[in-house]
Amino acid sequence: MRLFAALREVKGVDTIDVELPLGTTVDGLWNQMLAEDERLERYSGAVSFAVNHDFVEKEALLEPDDEVAFLPPVSGG
Amino acid sequence: MYEIVQDILDVRTLAQQVATEADGAIATFSGIVRGTNKGKKVLFLEYEAYSEMAIKMMARIGAEVKETWGLESLRMQHRVGRLNVGETSVVIVVTSPHREDAFAACQYAINRLKRIVPIWKKEVFEDGEVWVEGPVETAEVP
Numbered sequence: 468m469r470l471f472a473a474l475r476e477v478k479g480v481d482t483i484d485v486e487l488p489l490g491t492t493v494d495g496l497w498n499q500m501l502a503e504d505e506r507l508e509r510y511s512g513a514v515s516f517a518v519n520h521d522f523v524e525k526e527a528l529l530e531p532d533d534e535v536a537f538l539p540p541v542s543g544g
Numbered sequence: 545m546y547e548i549v550q551d552i553l554d555v556r557t558l559a560q561q562v563a564t565e566a567d568g569a570i571a572t573f574s575g576i577v578r579g580t581n582k583g584k585k586v587l588f589l590e591y592e593a594y595s596e597m598a599i600k601m602m603a604r605i606g607a608e609v610k611e612t613w614g615l616e617s618l619r620m621q622h623r624v625g626r627l628n629v630g631e632t633s634v635v636i637v638v639t640s641p642h643r644e645d646a647f648a649a650c651q652y653a654i655n656r657l658k659r660i661v662p663i664w665k666k667e668v669f670e671d672g673e674v675w676v677e678g679p680v681e682t683a684e685v686p
Contacts, residue, residue, distance in 0.1 A: 542658075
């Protein structure tokens, strides 16, 4: 799992390895993160989800060795 | 073609590399660090990228430009790290036989970059700092 910008600073790390049951969705993983850390609550509804460097819907199923990222609203340029 | 870099960006060098004999126009865009935001003096910016995905999304924008205008000349470079006021954060170059397509494709590319390329900036002020957040995508996956 990769974290960037504000989310990276909140968690204090940029990469987290997680073990999940089969059938976990990206949204499920995000909700698990929320349950563990209420500071993430303010990003709920604003984050986009990416798996293996492509945007995905929140219902996307995670597979072993997937790289999942929670992206705050982008602000490049 | 698509790069995330730590170094100083130079749009003129990039433009010269891209133009061919078939081209009659080069459109370039340079984004630079503004010294104030909402009335507050900005000391400097910190840019951060999800580099692997950023390059993939830039390539997607290149494919969209090819699809819409038939142009394969799009180049995009974004700098990361600490940038001072006035420094260039992003450069975009697109060439075409005629100016209309080059202008349109260049504007399209920067607008898309600001929506789908995973790069973030933190503004650092005298009395604090804030991660800038772009508009939230409420529709489908961008």
